[in-house]
Amino acid sequence: MSDPTTDTTERNEEQPPSSSRRNFLKGTGLAVGGLIVGGVVGGLIRPTSKEPAAPSPETGGGTAVNYNQALMYFNQEQFRIVDLATERLFPKDDQGPGAQELGVAYYIDHQLAGEWGMNGREYMQGPFFAGEKTQGYQGHLRRREIFEIALREMQNYSNAKFEKDFTGLAPEEQDTVLKAFENDEVKLTTISASGFFKMLFSSTMEGVYADPLYGGNGGMSGWKMKKFPGSQMAYTDIIEKEEFVNMQPVSLREHMAQ
Template sequence: MAEDNHNEEEKLDKDSLSRRKFLRNSGFAVGGLAVGGVLGSVIPWGNEEKEQQQAANETKNFNQALMNFNQVEFQVVEAATERIFPEDDLGPGAKSLGVAFYIDHQLAGSYGFNARDYMNPPFFHGEKTQGYQGRLKRREIFRIGIREMQNYSHEKFEKGFTDLTAEEQDTVLTDFAEDNVNLTTISASGFFNLLRSMTLEGVYSDPLYGGNRNMEGWKMRDYPGDQMNYTKVIESEEFQQIEPRSLRDHM
């Protein structure tokens, strides 16, 4: 019996040595994969490729995904907002700032459904100072307005809005702003004013909402964004340049 136990222990030792030898030869990376360190760097594991993939993932902005527009509608809005707030020597325009994404996200939420507005009939034609008085929701106004901009562009220039030159796009937008376009469902100027207002919101709103990419809109105006306090500079008599902060910087 003692001899059998001795043979069994010897066999276990050999098995253990065999496993350790296997792990030593092929499992450097097992330890390296688990805890890193020198052993993990002995065998090439495509670290460069993984680092590149990680860097690519870090540059993606998953906040910029369409929630309301289709691709054609988005492209029209992106082109129109760029003409309202174009890129120049002072900084980026609406397209680079992601304003069309801001508008898309707002229309997909409660703002687009007029959730906080009184929307029950009867509906009367209001004065310009009273704002919009109709039954259509903002997301519906945008859908109709985009379609009418496309129709008017084809009627006037025989091309879609995104295929027009910058000057031609300005002509279309000006005609909408001055009510030179006859629309039956919505007010041309009402749609333009809503588009212009939301464009400016997208330029200067917190990046958390889809626009003002990289806080470039704030940087153009030296606006500090969402600071928790100003205790470090409040007593200074000189102007202080403060790096802007987003709401997400406090998360």
């Protein structure tokens, strides 16, 4: 019988330990340090290939799926109401796309799913007093709760006035409902109708012009309409130029990909 130690030494001489481990990792796709990419782990790592990246909605190319447009908080009915309401606040015209095409409702949905929707950075304990109009909302409800109540009341008001859900109304009828909220013609017991309208309007504007990373401003079209350059790394090459320089906008996602 041969000496096990001798056999092991001979095998190691034929195939160094690092080589055998490398072959094993090649077969399983478990290496992560930039040497081997495969299997499940490889799918989570950006490929190092020099092939051009597939076009994305953020860069305005092709019809690639924008996986950032996925619901995180709204149910389908709530999303449809917000999608249509924001389009009435920022409609498509000859200047460019409206809120629906820009994905504004997804932006609002994502914000409500996070700290903003939970008022995570604000003091929310009592006692509560009626504040001045300049102070904004002073109650105990979170923003996501305010949206839930207001969207339900939008449906109730639409059915009471037009015998249809908000999503089934003509654009002019939707404007009537939104105007009623803006003017506090809708009497709500827990929140101010006009306070919700202001929140919806400001959120719509944020969704139009925020970085596409947050769900809205699809294709950076909101920036393009304003000729806003986005998240440029520097302006040293143009800062001293007298004439206006129209730069193609750059998103945070493109910086992350570099």
